[in-house]
Structure formats: C-alpha cells, structure tokens
Amino acid sequence: MITSRSFLRGCLTLIAALSLASCNKDDGSSGGALSGDAASRVYVAPGQKDEFYSFVSGGFSGQVAVYGIPSGRLFRVIPVFSVDPEKGWGFTEETKPMLNTSHGFVPWDDSHHPDMSQTGGVADGKWVFINGNNTPRIARIDLTDFRTKEILEIPNSAGNHSSPFSTENSEYVVSGTRFSVPIPQEDISITQYSEKFRGALTFVKVDKTSGQMDIDFQLLVPGFDYDLARAGKGPSHDWMFMSCYNTEQANTMKEINASQNDKDFIIAINWKKCAELAAQGKGTIMNVDYAHNVYNDATHSATSTIKKQIRILTTADIKGALYYMPTPKSPHGCDVDPSGELIVGGGKLATVIPVMSFSKMLKAIESGKFDKEIDGIPVLNYKDCLAGEVVRPGLGPLHTEFDGKGYAYTSMFVSSEIVKWSLKDFKVVDRVPTYYSIGHLNIPGGNSTKPWGKYVIAYNKITKDRYLPTGPELTQSAQLYDISGEKMKLLLDFPTIGEPHYAVACPADLIMKNSRKMYQLKENKHPHATLKEADTKVVRSGNDVHVYMTSIRSHFSPDNIEGVKVGDKVYWHVTNLEQDWDVPHGFAVIGANNSELLIMPGETCTLLWEPKRAGVFPFYCTDFCSALHQEMQGYVRVSNGGSGQVTWNKK
Numbered sequence: 001m002i003t004s005r006s007f008l009r010g011c012l013t014l015i016a017a018l019s020l021a022s023c024n025k026d027d028g029s030s031g032g033a034l035s036g037d038a039a040s041r042v043y044v045a046p047g048q049k050d051e052f053y054s055f056v057s058g059g060f061s062g063q064v065a066v067y068g069i070p071s072g073r074l075f076r077v078i079p080v081f082s083v084d085p086e087k088g089w090g091f092t093e094e095t096k097p098m099l100n101t102s103h104g105f106v107p108w109d110d111s112h113h114p115d116m117s118q119t120g121g122v123a124d125g126k127w128v129f130i131n132g133n134n135t136p137r138i139a140r141i142d143l144t145d146f147r148t149k150e151i152l153e154i155p156n157s158a159g160n161h162s163s164p165f166s167t168e169n170s171e172y173v174v175s176g177t178r179f180s181v182p183i184p185q186e187d188i189s190i191t192q193y194s195e196k197f198r199g200a201l202t203f204v205k206v207d208k209t210s211g212q213m214d215i216d217f218q219l220l221v222p223g224f225d226y227d228l229a230r231a232g233k234g235p236s237h238d239w240m241f242m243s244c245y246n247t248e249q250a251n252t253m254k255e256i257n258a259s260q261n262d263k264d265f266i267i268a269i270n271w272k273k274c275a276e277l278a279a280q281g282k283g284t285i286m287n288v289d290y291a292h293n294v295y296n297d298a299t300h301s302a303t304s305t306i307k308k309q310i311r312i313l314t315t316a317d318i319k320g321a322l323y324y325m326p327t328p329k330s331p332h333g334c335d336v337d338p339s340g341e342l343i344v345g346g347g348k349l350a351t352v353i354p355v356m357s358f359s360k361m362l363k364a365i366e367s368g369k370f371d372k373e374i375d376g377i378p379v380l381n382y383k384d385c386l387a388g389e390v391v392r393p394g395l396g397p398l399h400t401e402f403d404g405k406g407y408a409y410t411s412m413f414v415s416s417e418i419v420k421w422s423l424k425d426f427k428v429v430d431r432v433p434t435y436y437s438i439g440h441l442n443i444p445g446g447n448s449t450k451p452w453g454k455y456v457i458a459y460n461k462i463t464k465d466r467y468l469p470t471g472p473e474l475t476q477s478a479q480l481y482d483i484s485g486e487k488m489k490l491l492l493d494f495p496t497i498g499e500p501h502y503a504v505a506c507p508a509d510l511i512m513k514n515s516r517k518m519y520q521l522k523e524n525k526h527p528h529a530t531l532k533e534a535d536t537k538v539v540r541s542g543n544d545v546h547v548y549m550t551s552i553r554s555h556f557s558p559d560n561i562e563g564v565k566v567g568d569k570v571y572w573h574v575t576n577l578e579q580d581w582d583v584p585h586g587f588a589v590i591g592a593n594n595s596e597l598l599i600m601p602g603e604t605c606t607l608l609w610e611p612k613r614a615g616v617f618p619f620y621c622t623d624f625c626s627a628l629h630q631e632m633q634g635y636v637r638v639s640n641g642g643s644g645q646v647t648w649n650k651k
C-alpha cells in the first residue's frame, strides 16, 4: 500500500466506525485463544532449522530482511538500496558504485516487491529481484551469499512501484511506472498532464546463467498510474497483466480526482509478441542515461556504467499486443492463479473482487468487439472477460495469493482481514482478522504455479496494542497463519524491519544447499588484494597512501605504520586470509567518515580514511573473531610535516 499514515489512520477510524472487524471470534489478543498447539506449530527447537526462508521487503528501509518460517526469527538484513554501516555497504570503495545512478550517488530507496527467479513457473531459489521505488531501480540479490550483485536504473520511469515481476522462466522482470511524466523529460506546465505525460513499461531481460539484467525494450503507454503486475502462467505464459488507476489522468488531488471512474483497467501485454517486434528492430532508439551497476565476485568490487540508449515501442508499433480490461475502481493488486487462467484484481474502493478469465479475454480479442480505444489500445468489455466476482468479500481488497489447492487468499486493508475464497465458485469460505490493516500477504510460492500452501503470512501496517510501545512509531509486523486445514488459524506475530510490503518465500533446502561458506583466496582478483602476510606493504603515491593489509586470527599485518601525513588519503585494502566458514574480520580506524569494514573469509575490502590531525591513532577488528580478538589492533602515526616516507613493521 502506498505509505500515508494519515490515510491509514483514516481507515482505522473507518473500521471502528463500521465495526466490520470480522465475524471470527478469535480476537488473537488473549493468550488463551492461542493454545499450546499454536505455540508448538511455530516452535523450532534450539539447534533445529526453519522449514522456509522468507525474504521480506523493507519498504522505506530500502533493504530486504530474511526470516525463518515458521519461527519468525530474523536471520539477516541484506543491504540493497540503502547504505548499511554494519556491512560497510555503500561506504567501502568496492560497494559505492552500486548506489550510483544518473542522479549521482543515491544512498536510499523504498523497496516493495521482492520476486524470486523462477524456472518453469516454480520459484528456484537462485535470485531475488526487488524494486527501488523512488529513484527507479531494480536490484538482483544472489542467494548463494545473500548479497546484492546488480542494480539497474530504469529510465523514463518515475516511481518504480509496479516492479519487478518475473515471467515464468525469468526471461524478463517487468516494471511499470507509478507516476507518469513527460517522456523525454522536459520543462512544461503540470497542467499539460493529459496531453503530454506518458507511462513507461520496462522489460528487463535476465541472463539465464549469470542473472545479469539488461533493458530489452520499453513500451510507451497512456499517462495513467501503473500499479502491480503478474506474469501469465501455462496457457497465459506469453502475457503480463498490470493494474492501473488514475485513468482519469488527474494531476492534482488524486485522492478524489483519480477516484471518479467506476472502472479502471488491467492492462494485458503480450510480452512475447512485443519482444519479437523489438528483436525485429521495431520502434525507435531513445537517448537517455541510466546506470547499470554490477558487483564482480572475482574482484570483490562493483563497477557502474552509465548506459545511453533504450529501445522504445509505442502503441502503434505493437498493434494487437496490448489490451485494457476494465476492472472495478482503483485496482491495486493484480494476481494470476497457478493455472494461469484467472486474473484477480484488487479494487481498493471496489465492493467485489473481480476475477478475469484469460480464455474469455482471448475470445473477446478474437471477436474484435471493443468498448473503445485509448491511444490505439482496444478496451475490452468487462463482462466479456469476467470469470466471476467474489461478492461481499470485505472492504479494501488489495492482494491475492494462492495455496495450490484451489483457494485464493485476499488481503482486505480496510476491514483488516484475510479472506479465503474458492477458485471454483468464487464463494468466500473463511475469513480471519489481521492486527491491523494488512497490505500484502504471502504464501511460499503463492504467486507461482507451485505454491507450498502450508502458511499464509500477513504483512500489517498498524500494530497498536500488539507490542511493547516504542514511542510514536510502533513496529510493523507479520502474522503467520496455518492454512493446512479448512480454517485459517493464527499462529504467530513477529515484528519486521522498516515497512513490509510484499515478501517471497521458498523451502529452505532450495537455498541452503547452495549457500556459500567463504570466498576462495586463490580466486581473489581484487586489484589491491594481498594474498599472504609476506606481501603486505604500504605504498605512497602523491597524497594517496595504499595500505596492503591482511587479517587473520588474531592480528593485522602490518600493525604499526608511520609516515602518513595530515591531508593524505589513506586507502586501507584489507584482505581476510581466513579460509573457514563464518570467520569475518572487521576493521575500523578512529575518525573515519564512513563506516567499518566487515570482511568475509577470502575477501578484500577498502576503507578510505582522511586523517585530520597529527598523532598516533589506533585501529582494530570490530568482529569478535577469537579469544584474542581484543588483541587484534594496531597503530598508525600521522604527522603534520616530514618526509612522508611510509614505513611499517614487516612480518
């Protein structure tokens, strides 16, 4: 959900006023309601492991958090779009290029929608893709070492919210723009919105082996707000479905002005066809700058390249590949069931959940009977495409996931509940309250052809009364429900980092078996690596001083350095010589204006330090690495003048 706290508060008031909380009597707040049975369902005994990995978006934290399911234990926060001093992300010389954009260094973003790479429609545990909303970007996280390996900026997009959605074999990850803007950007009056502003839908190709991303083409579409999407599956494999609102094309007070039309749209895109036309050279090449940042595992360093061109296809270039399906009022979620036949909209302001039929859509297209055209895009008839409606589902349907057993689960933001309904007759079969104001929900594999339908996890915006208070801002939270039986059953609450939006999860063994234990020293191609203690040295070049340092339990080499001068730029290139699992060493030096280094076994990291005063300064290891960790320290002498001849204690 779009983060607006006052809107949330308004909705909460509305819930109270309407007393719609739910007919389920289990209010989930009393310990008694949760029997020992629930506790034992989430209890992962000491030494035992969780059954699923869950990757949860951090929202305005810009990061991704990794939890175990069913325990709800937090394992790791993976830095993606925001700098992270704990891991040196965005502070080390090696990782700074990862956060470069056409706007320069951007050390923060808002991340909403992780999606896992898929093979044959099934989550494969290789990569997690996630969007940067504010300065449009897509990141790729490598699940062998839980690190962000690539960040690609999306040009012509403005608000990369509808992103990134993987096709069935991760041929593409797809991005829509939330805000339409002048394309190319120009200095014009905002009142020209409806004539001049356009939306850009971006198709990013993913290399099967390396995972590397590259923009293949971009579609220029009417200036609506594009929201959420899913790729087709099986019979609908070639298609992508994306919701859009503000078909009124309002440019002010959207809260009212973009809520006028009774129906907005789901845009159906035949991406296969678009890709073929792009490959044949259709469309035009536009000059526009965007950054492509890649982290190299061999050099342990990132590079940022500013790319200059993309291929643009207009609606005239791709006749017959784009259709609008009307969908009730201001849709948000847009989800495709495991069979690929049903497309579920989530009209935030609608009283029903519309379920569209892919086969009916194809028939409607064949019949050539359209309501109208918008910018050359045929608008299909709502009824012609409709499989059915879920009636009286609750208030504020947002997102839908599937259990693979014939049921769908839709989050209801306003009435604060999960509603389970049948894909056969669209009848509601169960509902449970969430505490409170659920946004997304996730079933492991629940957006794929193969859900592991054992749990559904609610991601909530509001937690009043649920946790110990922490001042004006309370934690946001996840709730785990058992869905193995007919009735959903609340098992656990656990707090989350930032604001959770979507999450993806998969069975632990998909990832565990490939988890990397260390980086091989002999494969370390970092230009400033030092692979043995005998090679450590300090080299001056003008005002730059390069320290080629190693760390191993429990010392640095060298650990005494003299000859540094005030005004020098000291580059500490520290190589961790350990070749054992889980033995990082840290490095910190007084007055550094960035962060620590946290260096994994076999890795090299670089900290830039610019000493501002003369004296003798300590440096030390920040990670308690052995019984003699406290001895892992050294000194650097800084002088005001002198020869600047650097010396160090040789090993």
Ligand code: K7E
Residues within 6 Å of the ligand: 001, 002, 112, 113, 161, 228, 332, 398, 399, 438, 439, 440, 500, 501, 502
């Ligand atoms: Cu509904 Cu950004 Cu996917 Cu949040 S969005 S909830």
Ligand code: CUA
Residues within 6 Å of the ligand: 551, 553, 554, 584, 585, 586, 621, 622, 623, 624, 625, 626, 629, 630, 632
């Ligand atoms: Cu190395 Cu502490």
